[in-house]
Amino acid sequence: MAITVRIPTPLQRLTNGQGEVACEGKNVSDLLGDLDRRYPGVKERICDETGKLRRFVNVFVNEEDIRFLQGDQTAVKDGDEVSIIPAIAGG
């Protein structure tokens, strides 16, 4: 079993059109690293050049915003669901 990561639609072209992908890691930072190894280019859209989560992107672990947990050090385990939700501005 792995961790399910939900990919926002604008990034699904980097995940072969998949809206949900399986990744591994012991915390969110690890997980995003694994995500980027599997689907190169995803992480730079989510994190800035220092590796910090961009301020207009939110990551939820099991529906809790990681900013209110331990940020990218928030622990994850098999079976967890992680959602990446960027701000979108189009109208």
Place this chain on the structure above:
Amino acid sequence: MALSKAQVARYSRQLILPEVGVSGQNRLSEASVLVIGAGGLGSPVLFYLSAAGVGRIGVIDADAVAWSNLHRQTLYETPDVGRPKAVVAAERIRRLNPEISVEAIEGRFDAANAKDLVSRWHMVIDGSDNFATRYLANDACVLANRFLVHGGVVNFQGQVMSVRPRQSACYRCVFPEPPAVGSVPSCQEAGVLGAEAGLIGSLMAHEALKAILGVGEPLLNRLVVFDGRLSRFREVPVRRNPDCAVCGEHPTINAIQSIESAPTCAG
């Protein structure tokens, strides 16, 4: 106030809802709503609000109708290309419902007019198409204490949430800062199916009508996310951020300031 025969006929299908009735219809006619952006989201919003009898509607947009708008911006027809959107949209909804008052504002919603504009309406609906306007609309609504319905759509993704300032999470609580200019890749692949903009805009209109009528539960502290590829709605709980720059414990935004940001396409 008693309704005329014509009003009873026009609104009959919502009047028979126990949640609306004559008192609800009066609430709608006494309500005033500013719609920022008369585009893919603003079109259904303006249509349903005017059709429902929202008494005073303002529409602000700086653009002219373009060919590329016609696949999703349902207020416009081919002969409207080149005409100012705010004016055409206002004409269109006045024809739909001549009983309401509509104000067309041709121009940009910007730092100079934001607070004054939102203060003149009970509620604000943000259907704009860029981050700078979205953060400005949020900040102005928090500072002027106006209920805000926020929605966005791009590339098969849609989002909707409502904000009751200082009582529920604001847009900045959820997304603290807009993308900096140049920080996100260009928008070449951005695009949207017209029906998806209609779907999200309809949800925003529905949210506004519910809030005016006091029906059910608004989308406070809840962000609805639509994945158009999977046709799946999800909801994530959001919460007020004590460090929020505009509604937190030590706000750094105490007056409207202009916002620089990349245009439409983050993520």
